Amino acid sequence: MTAAEILPPQTNDPAPLIVAEGLGVRLPGADRPALRDVDLSISPARIVTVVGPNGSGKSTLVRALLGHVALSAGRLWRQPGLRIGYVPQRVHVDHRIPMTVRRFLSLPRRVTDAEAPEALARTGVEGLGARQIGRLSGGQFQRVLLARALLNRPQLLVLDEPTQGLDQPGIVAFYRLIEEIRQETGAAVLLVSHDLLVVMRASDHVICLNGHVCCHGTPQAVSAAPEYQALFGADSAQTLALYRHDHDHAHDGLGEPALQGGCSHDHDGDACDSAP
Numbered sequence: 344m345t346a347a348e349i350l351p352p353q354t355n356d357p358a359p360l361i362v363a364e365g366l367g368v369r370l371p372g373a374d375r376p377a378l379r380d381v382d383l384s385i386s387p388a389r390i391v392t393v394v395g396p397n398g399s400g401k402s403t404l405v406r407a408l409l410g411h412v413a414l415s416a417g418r419l420w421r422q423p424g425l426r427i428g429y430v431p432q433r434v435h436v437d438h439r440i441p442m443t444v445r446r447f448l449s450l451p452r453r454v455t456d457a458e459a460p461e462a463l464a465r466t467g468v469e470g471l472g473a474r475q476i477g478r479l480s481g482g483q484f485q486r487v488l489l490a491r492a493l494l495n496r497p498q499l500l501v502l503d504e505p506t507q508g509l510d511q512p513g514i515v516a517f518y519r520l521i522e523e524i525r526q527e528t529g530a531a532v533l534l535v536s537h538d539l540l541v542v543m544r545a546s547d548h549v550i551c552l553n554g555h556v557c558c559h560g561t562p563q564a565v566s567a568a569p570e571y572q573a574l575f576g577a578d579s580a581q582t583l584a585l586y587r588h589d590h591d592h593a594h595d596g597l598g599e600p601a602l603q604g605g606c607s608h609d610h611d612g613d614a615c616d617s618a619p
């Protein structure tokens with residue numbers, strides 16, 4: 344079965360961009376699936392975040408949704424003609440080969456001299472077009488990658504660990520930028536991140552992954568879930584405490600929508616097997 348298989352969406356959402364049902368992936372040479380039974384739906388202008396420990400299948404899920412790896416089970420539907428802007432977890436740039444930011448922006452799709460500076464300005468790295476890629480700071484490079492992703496005028500922005508190597512203020516500024524872009528363009532965002540605090544603040548919907556979906560729901564519901572706390576430690580329950588206190592008095596954990604999902608099956612020894 345391939346990721347390009349088109350099926351009608353089985354969801355109550357009026358117009359999702361991507362729907363996955365029972366998605367499974369077994370990578371070549373692996374003795375067990377990297378992913379199993381993953382259900383997911385991403386609607387326009389939503390920020391959906393995938394969190395999970397190292398090796399829990401986050402990047403594999405992203406690659407499956409993008410059609411970069413074959414599915415071993417399940418079904419995947421993408422809106423026909425869906426424009427995706429992708430910032431991968433790793434970008435290999437050979438710094439021995441001279442390449443300006445401007446040229447990098449034209450890979451793989453050629454962009455005009457009007458588009459390139461506009462995208463750089465939008466991501467806060469205005470005027471860096473002539474700079475060699477190898478001379479960018481980590482934060483500047485991440486913003487250049489985001490600019491390149493935006494040049495595709497994405498309806499869905501897919502960001503796999505986009506703030507690696509950034510300091511805390513850099514991380515906060517980056518996610519603020521993502522939120523602004525979401526508001527301006529209406530693009531949905533699928534985000535993979537380890538920055539639990541910032542990510543949980545920024546997301547509409549959080550998916551906690553450990554080979555399968557342990558739990559998912561609002562950030563408030565997920566941070567209170569035993570599955571999430573088992574994966575990320577007892578302190579993780581406090582992830583949203585500061586946020587609630589400072590910014591969100593209406594969402595103090597009472598009356599939140601019920602947590603969706605659950606984790607009642609075996610877990611290969613991982614600590615995520617209690618029901619919500």
Ligand SMILES: Nc1ncnc2c1ncn2[C@@H]1O[C@H](COP(=O)(O)OP(=O)(O)OP(=O)(O)O)[C@@H](O)[C@H]1O
Binds near residue numbers: 398399404
């Ligand atoms: N090319 C590959 N071939 C076989 N197995 C792979 C391959 N890439 C990853 N895996 C395995 O698949 C599982 C999921 O990996 P994946 O990179 O999706 O996890 P992740 O949650 O993104 O991890 P991290 O947080 O460390 O980036 C891991 O057990 C990993 O060892």
